[in-house]
Amino acid sequence: MKPLTIAVPKGRIIKTLAPLFERAGLDTAALFADDRRLIRESADGRYRFLLLKPDDVPTYVEYGTADLGVSGRDTLLERKYDLYQPLDLEVGRCRMVVATVAGALIPELPRIATKFARIAREHFASKGVQAEVIYVQGSVELAPLVGLADAIVDLVESGATLRENNLVETETICSISSVLVANRSLFKLRHAEIAPLIQKLRAAVAGASDSPHTLEL
């Protein structure tokens, strides 16, 4: 039988995912093998993992090159993929917030620096505010400090980076976590294999939420 292909984000998030996968009965040793292979098969041959940049995971799944994947809600909200999102894995928790320089007021027609242009635009549009959204790739906190923007829209986990840069949260747009995504057609075609896996993962997530978990992103 063909292995189920799961697209997983490279990097630290794997360490929070691995315990969940293991509790759900997946053999994750291959994920931690110390090499540079981007395709790794579990020893039992049932799963094939594709190691991808986090932002690329939904793309591989949407095109059907992976059956399942793990992606952050931030990416899914920002890029609007045509996928199923059947399970919130409740790891990688953080928040999408609006933040500005402590004590500053956000003007009527604000300029907003962000990596999440769509989320920012839709958030302000829903309040009837015509924000000018400036796309930046990183170090978003810098923008209001040097006058590029009046405020930022960004992901915040503990808030430490904001505090260190003298920024304060003014609004929470939504909470973010990692979710399991599935290709719409493969979810149906391989339902007999995917449905039990989701059920085991669901149980693993429920088990994990009983105990305090570490936040990592």
Added chain:
Amino acid sequence: MPRPTPTSAALPDAPRAPSLLAGLSEANGGALEHPLPAGMRDLLPPVARRQGELARRVTGCFELHGYELVTLPVFEYAEVLERGLGALQSDEVLRFVEPESGEVVALRPDMTPQIARILATRFRELPGPARLCYNGSVVRRRRQRARRHRQIFQAGVELLGSEGPSGDLELLRLASEGLRAAGLSSFVFDLGHARIAAALLETLPAAPTSELVEALALKDQSEVSRRALAAGFSGRTLSALSELCELHGGGEIWPRAERLLAGTAAEVALSELRQIWDAVEHAQLAPGLLVDLSETRNFAYYTGLMFQIHAEGPGTPIGAGGRYDGLLGRFGAPRPAAGFALSLDHLAWALERIGREETNEQRLLTVGASEGLLAGLRSLGVACASAPASGAEALAYARAWRYSHVLVVAGTSGSLLRVTDQQERSVLLEPKVVANALGPPTKGALLPAR
């Protein structure tokens, strides 16, 4: 054609400088570097032939079931077309202003509204049901990803004026037959019902938020629970909405679904869907059969059965359809309606995936043959044309343009060369003899799996 200079483009009488000309390259003799807008494409000989063949097989099957072919205009008044579109599609429509009338027109994004218009205007007085089929391309504004060409080739049917389960079943049977006629033997029907989620959502007087509908479509259970609670749902309806996300799969979900929805607003729709399921299963219409209760894509448009057809390969449905009893009312001729469309591109992809055997068409290139011989061959159904050159050049030409054989005529004798292996034999110059010598279409190599 010279590259337009800024001055010539600015002259009032000069032709507008189309951006295409910016792609004219003097280096390659004035050929266009980017001759097509993004998302549009040509189908070249082998692919176009294969697709034409596929369309003929599918529509031929529809016609065998009494569905008559209609050909529809490529653009129409946007106001008319958009009456018949699902709400979710309005942002996918490519509109422009028609210069003569100043009216806004739209390239058809879907042929169903056009058929609804025809029924309401031309076939209004005829006894129902009307059975019509179509085959052509629709144009949608391209979203960013996943093989979303702007131009999508479809073949579909509309069954207008036939109510409820018997009409639904006729469609599912036809979809099954159409796919088998195309050569696809392995596919999955995924059944849903528009009134299940809708009935639950309508128990609150306020219209459901689009976020909640979208979360259902994504099967994003935690988001559904959160949004449903925030919207004010409670009790059995709340838990039903949340659990809908888990209710997809084979026949094993029915007991749980029936328990969950008993006594809720969705009970009637569920039992209707169950009836259709039982009938489809009994008639063995599809090798794979699934049900999905939380499907809400386009559910404002559908009023009953909704279904999608999946097969290995394209990673996206190869066909979809359902019942839209509200559609014809929007065109002033209220009556039940249902239909489905197959995506010919995705169907072709699924066929390639299973390694369908291609037959190589026999095409004959002739050197020195008389027009009389060519005409005789054509009357026997042999595709043939004269070569522009003789000798080795003719063979090279035959290879380049996919001819299977070359017939070289010298006086009263002919020599027939098979292009693949250059096997040569002499033949009498009689159309029948030459046609027989070509033999039946050869089985080609298996198409490589993509």
